[in-house]
Amino acid sequence: MAYVALYRKWRPQNFDEVKGQDAVCTALRNQVESGRVGHAYLFCGTRGTGKTSVAKIMARAVNCEQPERGNPCGVCASCRAILSESSMNVQEIDAASNNGVDNIRDIKEQVQYPPTAGKYRVFIIDEVHMLSSGAFNALLKTLEEPPPYVIFILATTEQSKIPVTVLSRCQRYDFRRITADTIAERLRELATAEGIQAEEEALRYIATQADGAMRDALSLLDECVAFCPDGEIRYEAVLNILGAVDVSVFSGLFRALLRGRAGEALEILNRAFLEGRELGQFNADFLWYLRNLLVLKTAERADGLVDCAGERLKQLREDAEQANKAVLLRAIRVQSELAQQLRYASDKRTLTELSLIRLSEPEMDTDGDALLSRIARLEKRIQELGKRGVVQTVAATAEAERQTEVPEAAGTVVQEVALPRAAYEDFMKIRGELGSIAESLGGIYGPMLHRCELAAEEGGRLTLCCPDEITEKSFQSGGLKALENCLTARYGRTFSLGTKYVRGGTAARSYRITDEELREQIHFPIERES
Known part of the structure; x- marks a missing residue:
């Protein structure tokens, strides 16, 4: 015996076996049970949701000799004849290939003859939206006032293409997507x-x-x-x-894009391509993955909205914490544009690679979404630096300010220096303007000053930290005096400066700021380690 596909072998035989369309089946079953059967029905919904199956069940139910709670019994002569497709009472027409006026005229001629057995003649017109305008016009009168023994069941996936004159003559039932x-x-x-x-x-x-x-x-x-x-x-x-990939692959891809690692993202795409993954499916799955991240980021109770469980749901939640909504919205927009382009593209791989590069480098775009992504990346970087101790806080008191040096190199000893408030303010002002001071200084000492750092010593003395001995000797031989004169002319008072050679490079670049100033600039808690 020839193999029968599962969807044909397990086609539902009564209303109770139809899955996901409870409202439609209940209404039709009640009509059969009460005897209040309509003359024209319109079944609307996406493909594979059970429109044709329910139409065939309805055709058997209205002709069944012994219906059971509105369901066809499946054992009477009428039910067996319809199931074997040998009954003249039920005719199924495919409007995609029979869409002309002549086809409708054939139906009108058959409508004139009553059923030889059973109660009704049922005409099932599938994909009815494919009928021509002339065919619709030819069907209107018969559809409005058919003989009492005729039932029309129209099925369509595009109800927007059905004329209003046809819609008004039918009972409409919408078939929903099955969960x-x-x-x-x-x-x-x-x-x-x-x-x-x-x-x-x-x-x-x-x-x-x-x-x-x-x-x-x-x-x-x-x-x-x-x-x-x-x-x-x-x-x-x-x-x-x-031709799909696992959630873990998209997790690695998303994290690479979030960190701006375009090369790593392209390597992930290349591995998927070499494994034979279809790029259209790859992009669709990645778009769905981004959608799930946005839902987890937005909805308080997203378990029912995200079709994922176990370790994969845990991984989704971890990834959702990595990015804000602006980044996800931009990624979804870029991937949606790519999905449209891939439908007609001959080189899908190049377009996909360009899309990933755009996502990893938001500075390439100038729109609002890209700007928000760049801001989000900077905020995340500041948070990471704060956790590593690169942002330095200085406690301000009425008597003195505590200055802390936090070098970038690991293992360097942190030096704390107490400065009077006035000395601290002078130090911060000069250090912040050191670049423009170097421009004003000019000569051979200006470029050297660009390579130096300014540090404060006990008592308020300012020290110029030089990156090498040659620079230090140059300032000691006359450059330091020229710098003091430049500061006097700039600020109207004298300054006492010293020099120091810092082995291995200049002093670490660190922020010196009071607690109050820091809290005005950032919006996350400040924790100090002892």
């Missing part, structure tokens, strides 16, 4: 009935990729069974079949 939980539950039932061994995670991923269509999920399961005929369907095998 991933419902699809996964149905897959488990069928796998058990068919003797198929499959990991729960694999079935969940198939249910997610079906995008709300039960038929698509069963077709994907058929593919997986063919790939693993004698073994268990594992999550990795499903990824290979669909």
Whole structure:
């Protein structure tokens, strides 16, 4: 016997077996049970949600000799004839290939003849939006006032293309996308009935990729069974079949983009490409991954909105903490633009690489989203520097200011110097303007001063830290006097300066700021380590 696809073999036989369309099935079942059956129905919804299956169940139910709570019994002569497609009472027309006026005229001629057995003649017109305008006009009168023994069931995936004159003559029922939980539950039932061994995670991923269509999920399961005929369907095998990648790959890609490591991001993409991953699917999955991060970042209770669990959900939450909403919104916009471009592109890899480079380097763009991403990166960098102790705080008191040197090199001893308030203010002012002072100094000493750092000693004496002995000797031989004269002319008072050779480089560049000033500049808690 020839193999029958799972979606055909397990097509629902009554309203109770239809998954995910409870409202529609309840309404139709009540109509059959009460005898208040309409003459025209319009079933709207995306592919694979059960429109044609429910239409066939309805056709059997209205003709069933012994209906059970509005469901067809499946054993009477009428039900068996319709199931075997040998009944003249039910006709299914594909409007995609029979969309002309002549096809509608054939239907109008058949409408004139009552059923030879049963109560109703049912005409199921699938993809009805494909009918021409002339065909719709030819159908209108018959659709409005058919004989009492005729029922029309129209099915469409694009209800916006149906004329209003047709809509007003039909009872409309909208078929919703089936949730991933419902699809996964149905897959488990069928796998058990068919003797198929499959990991729960694999079935969940198939249910997610079906995008709300039960038929698509069963077709994907058929593919997986063919790939693993004698073994268990594992999550990795499903990824290979669909050309997809695991969440951990997108986590590494996202973190690389967040840190501005374009090269690392391109290496991740290259590995996926060499493994045979389809770039369109790769981009779609990465876009969905970014969407999940944004949902976790925005919604207080996002468990029901993110179709992920266990370690992968934990990883998503950790990644969501790494970026703010502005970064995620820009990434989603860039990836959405890429998805549109890939539909018609001949070189998908180059476009994908350019997109990743854009995400890793927001300075390449000049729009508002890119600017927000750059600000977010700077804020994150400041926070990291604060945690490492690079931002230095100075406690200000009425009597004195405590100055702390925090060198960048690890293992350097931190030196604390007590300065009077006036000396501290002079030191901070001169140190902040040291670059412009070097320009004013000019000559051979100006460029040397650019390479030096200013430090404060006990008592308020200022010391010029030189990077090498030649610079120190040059200032001692006359440059220090020239610098003191330049400061006197600039600030109107005399300064006492000294020099010091700092082995291994100049003094560390660090921020010297009071607690009050620091709190005005940043907005995260300040903690001091003893």
